[in-house]
Amino acid sequence: MENKTLLQMRGIDKHFGATHALKGIDLTLERGEVLGLIGENGAGKSTIIKILSGAYGMDAGEILIDGVPVNIGNPRASQALGISTIYQELTLFPDLNAVDNILAGREICRDGTGSSLISPLDRQRMRKEARQILTEELGIDIDLTVPVRQLSLAEKQLVEIARSLHSQAQIIIMDEPTEALESQERERLFAITDRMRLSGRAVIYVSHLLDELVKVCDKVMVMRDGANVATQPVSEVSVETIISKMIGRDLGQKYADKTPPSGEVILRANRLGVNGRFDDVSFELQKGEILGFAGLDGAGKQDVVRAIYGVVPFNMGDISVDGKSLTAGSISGAKAAGVGLMPADRKTEGLFLDKSLEWNITIAESTKSRSSSLRLSDLKASAGAYMRSMSIRARSVDQSVGDLSGGNQQKAMLARWLQTKPKVLVLEEPTRGVDIKSKAEIYRQVVDAAAAGTSFIVVSADSPELLGLCHRILVMHSGRVAAELDASTTDAETIAYYSVQTTGEHR
Known part of the structure; x- marks a missing residue:
């Protein structure tokens, strides 16, 4: 009889120097179960994932699969044991198509040609197997001929999942799978997770979106400071109890009270357009206003x-800031006009991971003030002040920013731009991959800066975030503004309604 318990981790300990990352962790995963793994950034979730994926070894404890002790010494061993990890930063080969990505390392050669590197591939059978997984197991249809770089983010994620299923993985780890997805795409992913559960596979589902965890998972494991503080069925928990277990106390108010904007227009966009991307976009942004942009992936908001x-x-069209026109395609011109951008992908576009926290916080201001009398000691003091005021958890401002958790990295990137005191700061997905406590801190910083006169444009796939943080929300559909909504009087349903059509009034 098949063992119902698929995975057991017993007494797992892990140190990184003086840091005790995991403290006697116990984790049990049953067949057909979705286990939600939740905790603040730095709580130990990523360390568990990397031990299971073979990226890290453990200092103490044991791992059993189907009741048999196993040694996960490297990623290849992890895969051979039926474990597949789908990371937040996708690991596809961008220049290969979906078929080649799904069957990477398991290519099918023509009969009688062997399996060497020079053996001709049976493209027809490979395409048939890829299509079977996508249509029969996942219930989706995507273009199998184009490089995956041309697919949407949601489609790329589905290719990752299909690759895991083709590998016959029985344990699938999903790391923040919906952070960048729109509501419809999230629902599709939830349905796929249900299919995996029904097929007898087990899923470890890592997410900072607590409502989502309660909806998708059978059981929730809460971590704090490297320890497992609770493992309970979702029927016995609420979002509020999960938060209190995560941080050891009640969170309090998530969104700070906003100050009304001044009424003074700081930025104007007039009939703005880019061929094939968006057209006829006009709006005004007031001093101290927080303006949200919503819409499906590809609608043009980014x-x-x-x-x-x-x-x-x-x-x-044209754009002006404080009455002065911006030059199309000029980043230096935008920065000189007082515009900043905090990109969604902090690791590839936002941060210098091999540089210190101080360097990352002060680089924009030091570049801006290169010809002034600003001293290096002043920059170091400023970095330290932001580290304290934004509750950035680091040993010192000299620590490498790449060693920090996601939430602390995000706060460091925000601190960099706030230090320059911009007139307009664009935030793309400002809390993606960030724990609930760090989210509240980021929201407070944005609201405080807006009250002091900085204007913000916030692009987010998270409708509750836009509703709680912004004064107004522009919803885009097919490259045009479909609706302008007052955040204080609208709801997520209305945002979703205008995201899929450009005409008609939602009732």
């Missing part, structure tokens, strides 16, 4: 805000 910063050159 292109609009990147046009403001000069990353995407616009060829229609």
Whole structure:
């Protein structure tokens, strides 16, 4: 009879120098179960994932699969044991198509040709197997011929999942699987997770979105400071109890009270457009206003805000900041006008991971003030002040920012721009991959800076975040603004309604 308990981790300990990352962790995963793993950044979730994936070894404890002790010495051993990890930063080969990515390392050669590197591949059978997994197991249809770099983020994630299923993995670890997905795409992923559960596979589901965890998972394991503080069925917990167990106390108010904007227009976009991306986008941004941009992936919201910063050159319309026109495609011109951009992907676009916390916080200000009398000691003191005021957890400002947790990295990136005192700061997915406590801190910093006169444009796939943080929300659909909504009087359903159509009034 098949063992119902698929995975057991017993007394797992892990140190990194003086840091005790895991403290006697016990974890049990049953077949057909979805286990939610939750905790603040730095609580130990990533260390558990990396031990199971073979990236880290453990200092003490044991791991059993189907009741048999196993040694996960490297990623290949992890895969051979039926464990597959889908990371937040996807690991696809961007220039290969979906078929080649799904069957990577398990390519099918033509009969009688062996399996060497020079053996001809049976492309027809490979395409058939990939299509079977995508359509029969996942219930989706995507283009199998184009490089995956041309697919949407949601489609790329589905290719990752299909690769895991093709590997016959029985334990699938999903790390923040919906952080960058829109509501419809999230629902599709939830349905796929249900299919995996029904097939007898087990899923470890890591997410900072607590409502989502309660909805998707059978059981929740809460971590704090490297220890497992609770493991309970979702029927016995609430979002509030999970938060209190995560941080050891009640969180209090998540969104700070906003100050009304001044009424003074700081930025104007007039009939802005980029061929093939968005068209006829006009709006005004007031001093001290927090303006949200919503819409499905590909609707144009990210292109609009990147046009403001000069990353995407616009060829229609105009943008002015404080009455002065911006030059299309000029990042230096946007920065000189007082515009900043905090990108969604902090690891590849936002941070210098091999540099110190101090360097990352002060680089924008030190570059801006290169010709002034600003001293290095002043920059170090300023970095220390931001580290304290934003509750950035680090040994010192000299610690490498790459060693910090996601939430602390995000706060460091925000501190960099707040230090320059910008007129307009664009935030792309400002709390992606950030724990609940760090989210509240980021929201407070944004609201405080807005009250002091900085204007913000916030792009987010998280409708509750836009509703709680912003004064107004512009919803985009098919490259145009479909609706302008007052955040204090609208709801997530209305945002979703206008995200899928451009005409008609939601009732």
